[in-house]
Amino acid sequence: MCGIAGIFHTEGLKPVDPTRVRAMCDAIAHRGPDGDGIWTAPGVGLGHRRLAIIDLAGSPQPMASADGAAMLVFNGEIYNYRELRRELAAEGMQFHTDGDSEVILAAWQRWGVDCLPRLHGMFAFALYDLRERTLLLARDRLGVKPLFTATLADGSVIFGSELKALLAHPSLRREIDPLAIEDYLAWGYVPDHRSILKGVEKLAAGHYRLLRHDRVAPPTVQWWDISFADRERGSEADLGVHLLHRLREAVSSRMEADVPLGAFLSGGVDSSSVVALMAEASTSPVKTCSIGFDVAALDESSYAETIAQRFATEHHAAMVGADDYALIDRLAGMFDEPFADASALPTFRVCELARRHVTVALSGDGADEAFAGYRRQVFHHGEEQVRRLLPQGLRQPLFGTLGALYPRLDFAPRPLRAKATLLSLARDGNEGYARALAVTQAEQRQALYSADFLRLRGDYRAEQPFVETMRRAPARSGLDRAQYADLKFYLPGDILTKVDRTSMAVALEAREPLLDHRLVEFGARLPETLRVRRGTGKYLMKQVMRRSLPDEVLFRPKMGFVTPIAQWLRGPLAGQARAIADSATLARTGWFDAGQLRRLTDAHISGTADNSRLLWQFVMLDRSLAGLV
Structure with a gap:
């Protein structure tokens, strides 16, 4: 696990x-405190920050191939490298x-870009071939490791593991993309198809770019995709x-x-499953780390303790309280772009805790996307059955009218909060x-924007690329399409971004075993009845793990990893909430209606x-913009 950066001239x-290059690497020094290196040649420069995990003394980077004809900077882990090494040798x-x-390096020299499907793991790398004078930029299948790129005015392409590496280059323009603001307010993060800054791109998961000197930078090429079109038999x-x-x-x-x-342990199905399987495979106690909250209704630490005792782990626990709000500026600095998944705060705390005891931690991320574990996926599966029974011409006026009339009941028992379901069924x-996943609905965003921002946004709506992702999914059913969109959109944009930035901020390598691509591909082929049954998601996974885990x-x-932000903003942090409407940074943008922000805060x-x-x-958003412009 490391950080990479570099410069490539496409015009000579x-x-x-x-x-x-060194300044770009220094900006991401937290990703690799164990070593650094710079290599330059005519038209190219590669930089690396190393967090040593495997072959501690023998694999410094940038690394040359055995014959010196190729150079590599690499962030990630290849889990099948020993098998590949034997084959190549x-x-x-x-x-x-x-x-x-x-x-x-050897795989590239033997197979070219066809080496990518042979690599099992998480990675983002830049590989320069001195004979062909090409630069390969590649990202792993599911987007566990990030890679930002930008083309500068002089035609050079710069790249780095985080946006801050690019920001260290003096020629990068710092112009906010207003469409990224629309995306951010809809989803709570800036998705991978966009960046907060105009001209900056994120290499998409499962894609590569092959750059050459004296040529226009080519488009990205997709080398992997997940398919829900087939079904396992048995x-x-x-x-x-x-x-x-x-x-x-x-x-x-x-x-x-x-x-x-070691491992992160929340006490939920996924992290508990990982710990159970680690304990089965290990000859020594597994090191586990968990975080609790100072709001009892949201605290899962007792379940984590139950699992820790069951598998006799070496368990470490800590608490998150309202005073952790002081971390907000540090959080904003970790992500560079605005990022509003509030679970980033406890995720950072558990990474901090883990780093005191281990250098590598396994997480339970990915099973919800792969096996339909999100409540919204289960609801969508049920809604799709209704859609099959009632035509759109009947559903739209019936459920649209009911949804418009039904009150918003934020604090009512869940079965009574039917407004979102009714409005969803009308579409x-x-x-x-898309409506179920959005943090802020289109009509609410419309009310928040100023007239000037509405002109900047034009006809674009954040839901459009998400809906298009579902429509083009290689899938058989609505549940398939929902899972596909979560894997391609939500997972890399939110979940994996959160874990990468918070873990690397403390030089901790986080590994996601439940995102092994062979496991994800198997999950995509499972019959729907083995993913969702009787209103429960991850059905088959839960049945399989009953051999190791208790039903409770x-x-x-x-x-989920829920943070008590609602209680904090109503109590000890109410003053911080009231300050939002009067933020000088937000006011300078001219994008929002300050009166509407005050009404939201007061309510x-x-x-x-x-x-x-x-x-x-x-x-x-306020903290992130302050650091960018």
């Missing part, structure tokens, strides 16, 4: 200033180190055996490290699911509405 072999390739970086028992094998394989392959290794499945962990209502603090997520979005 102009020299690259190594001090600029049998074909005559030479190796001088014991790590995975040199295997990537009995529930047989498919369960197959799933368990895949789970074991995914976890055990991610337990190799030459440094201390087609793709639009309905497997079948309790899903909570939340008085308890007549729960506007905490939206208020938190504006808090994080």
Whole structure:
């Protein structure tokens, strides 16, 4: 796990200033405190910050191939590198180190871009071929590792593991993209198809770019996609055996490290499953770390303690309280772009805790996307059955009218909060699911924007690319399309961004075994009845893990890594909430209606509405913009 940065000239072999590459690397020094390196040649410069995990002394970067004809900077881990090394060595390739970086170089020289499907793991890398004078930029299948790029006015392409690496280059323009603001308010993050700054791009998951000197930068190429178009055949028992094998394989392959290794443990199904499988594969106690909250209704630490005792782990726990709000400026600095998933705060705290004891931590992220574990996916599955029974011409006027009349009941028991479901049923499945996932609905955003911003936004709506992702999904059903969109849109934009930035901020490597691509592909082929059954998601996974985990962990209502922001903004942080409407940074943009922001704040603090997520979005937007412009 590391940080990479570099410069590539697409208009000739102009020299690259190594001090600029070094400045870009220094901006992401937190990602790699164990070493650094810079390499330049006519037209190209590569930089690296290293967090040593495997082959601690023998794999410095930038790394040259055995014959010196290619150079690599690499962020991530290749879990099948030993098998690839044996295969390549049998074909005559030479190796001088014991790590995975040199295997990537050899794989490129043997197979070219066709090496990418052979790499199992998480990665973002830049590989320069001195003979072909090409630069390959590549990102792993599911987007676990990030890669930002930008083309400057002189035609050079700069890249880095985080936006702050690009910001260290003096020629990067710092102009906010107003469409990114629309995206951010809709989703709570800036999705991978856009960046907060105009001209900056994120290389999409499962894509690569092959750059050449003296040529216009080519478009990205997709080298991997997930398909829900096929179905596994077999009995529930047989498919369960197959799933368990895949789970074991995914976890055990991610337990190799030459440094201390442990796991995040929330006490939910996914992290508990990972810990159970780690304990099964380990000869020593697993090191586990968990975070609790000072609001009892949202605290899951007792479940984590139950799992820790069950598997006799070396368990470490800490609490998050309202005073952790003081971290907000540090959080904004970690993400560069505005990022309003409030669970980033406890995620950072658990990463801090873990780093005191280990250098690598396994997480439970990915199972909800792969096996339909989100409540919204289960609801969508049920709504799709209604849609099949009632035509759109009947649903739209019926449910649209009911949804418009039904009150917003933020604090009522969940079964009574039917407004969102009614409004969703009035739309087609793709639009309905986009509405279910959005943090802020289109009509609410419309009311928040100023007339000037509405002109800047034009006809664009944040839901449009999400709906299009669902429509083009290789899928059979509405549930398939929802999971596909979560894997391609929500997972890299929110979940993996959160874990990458918070873990790397403390130089901790986070690994996601439940995102092993073979496991995800198997989940996508499962019959719907083995993903959702009787209103429960992740059905087959839960049945398989009953051999190891108690039912009170497997079948309790899903909570997620929820932060008590609503309570904090109504109590000890009410003053911070009231300050949002008067923010000088937001006021300078001229994008928002300050009166509407005050009304939202007053309604939340008085308890007549729960506007905490939206208020938190504006808090994080305010802090992020202050650091960018």
